[in-house]
Amino acid sequence: MNELFSIVFHYLHGISRFKWTVLIVAWLFALIGWLMVYQMPNKYEATARVHIDSNRVLRPLMRGITIQTNVDRRVSLLSRTLMSRPNLEKLARMADLDLTVETDAQKEAMLSGLAKNIKLLGDRRNGSLYTVKYVHAEKETAKKTVQALISIFIEQILGDKRQDSSEAGEFLDQQINEYEKRLIETENKLSAFKQKNMGVLPGENSSYFGRLESTVSALKVAELELREVTNRRNSLKNQLSGDDPVFLPSGGSAAPDNARVASLRQRLDSLLVRYTDKHPEVVQIRATIKRLQEEGLATQAGSGFDVGGAIGSLSYQNMRTMLAEADGRVAELSIRVREYRNRVKNIKSKVSSLPVIEAQLKKFTRDYSIVKEQYNALLKRRESAHLSGEMESNADDVKFKVIDPPFVPSKPTEPNKLLLNSAVLIVAAGLAIGVGLLIALVQPVITSRHRLSRVSGLPILGAVSLIEEVSVKRKAINIILVTIPIVALLAAFAGVNFIEGLLPF
Structure with a gap:
C-alpha cells in the first residue's frame, strides 16, 4: 500500500x-x-397528442374474420398510410418548408428528412392514443409543421370515413350474395334428399314401421278377401256345372230342404275362410249338403220334375250373373294383392339403407346449418354496419380528436x-x-x-x-x-x- x-x-x-x-x-x-x-444548432421538438380510431368502421365488421394487429404493427401501418409521399409534399407546402428548395435533390433530401424527423408513437395502454413529434431548428416551424400534419390527418381520415364504410359495406354485400347462393344450393339438396327418402329418414322410424305394418295388414285383408271371393266363385262354378245342383221344382214340398241347403252353404263359406277342406266340420257340412241334395233329386224324380227346364229358370241366370261378378272381383283382388306385396317388398328393402341415409342426412343438415349460420351472421353485421354509420354521423364522438394541441418548449430540446x-x-x-x-x-x-x-x-x-x-x-x-x-x-x-x-x- x-x-x-x-x-x-x-x-x-x-x-x-x-x-x-x-x-x-x-x-x-x-x-x-x-x-x-x-x-x-438548436432543435425544438413540437409534440401533440391525438385520438385516432383507425379501425372504427372496419374492426366491428371484420371481428372474427380478420386478425387484429398489435400496437407496433398498427402504428407502422398508420404511419405508412398517413405519411405517404403526397401527404409529405402537401405538409412541406403547408409548413413553408419548400421555400428554400431549388433542385430535385434538395427536394428529395427535404422530404426524406421530414419523414425521418416526424415520429408517430402509440400508447400501449390505449390503442387509440398517438403522440406526434417533430424536431426542427426553428421553434415556430416545428409547431407549424405539427399543426399542418394534424390538419392533414383530419382531412384524410375524416375524408376517407365514408369511403371506408362503403368499402366495408361492399365487402359484406359480396359475402352475403355468395353465402345466399350457397344457402339456396344446400336447401335444394336437403329438400330433394328428404323427398327422395320420405318415410325412412332418421326421426321418422315410427312412420316407417307404421307404413310397413299398415301395408302388411292391408295385404292380409286383401289376401283374406281374395280367398273368400275365390271360394264363392268356385262354389258357384260347382253349382252351375252340376256337381252341386240346387235348382228345385216349383212345388213347395222341397222349399224347406232348399232353404236348409242354402243355410248350410253360407256356413260352409264362412268355415272355408278359416279352415281347409279337410277340416272335420267342413267335411260334415259337405256331407249333409250332399245328402239333402240327393233327397231333393229323388223327390224331383218321383214328381216328374224336369231338370232341363231348371236350366232356363230365373235362378240359373242369377247365379251366372253372380259368377261373372265373382270372377271380376277375384281379378280385382289379385291385382290388389300383387300391389300390396310389391309395396311390402319395397319397404323392407329400404331397411338396410337406413344407416347410409342417416349419414347423408346428417351431412346435408350440417352443411345447411353452417351456411345458414354464416349467412345470418353476415346479415346482422351488415345491419350493425348500417346502424353504426348512422350513429357515427349523428354522434358527437369522432374518428379523430386532438387531445393535446401542438406544443413547443421555450428551451431547445436538442x-x-x-x-x-x-x-x-x-x-x-x-x-x-x-x-x-x-x-x-x-x-x-x-x-x-x-x-x-x-x-x-x-x-x-x-x-x-x-x-x-x-x-x-x-x-x-x-x-x-x-x-x-x-x-x-x-x-x-x-x-x-x-x-x-x-x-x-
Missing part, C-alpha cells in the same frame, strides 16, 4: 511541476469545446448543451492532466530516496535534507495563483451556460 501511495505521490508531484501547462491546456480545450457546443458543456469541462480537465503527466514522464525527476534506489539500483546510505527558503506567504501566493485559473475556469463554465440560458435559475 505504501508503495502505491508513493507511486501516486510521485505522479502528482510530476504533474504539479507543470501546473501552468496543465491549466493552459485545460483552458484551451475547454474554450474550444464550449465554442463548438455553442455553434451547434442538443443538451448543459450536458455537453459539462462533458467538455471534464474532458478538458482530464486531457490537461494527461498532458501534464506525459510531460512529467518525459522529463522525470527523483523525488524520494525510494525512487532513487529503484532507479539506480544502489542502496541509499544517507540523505541531505533540503532547507526551503520560500516563506509561507509566498506559498500561499502560489496556491492562490493556481486556484484563480481553476476558479475562473469554473466561472467560465457557469457563464457559458448562463448566457445560453441553460441553467434552471
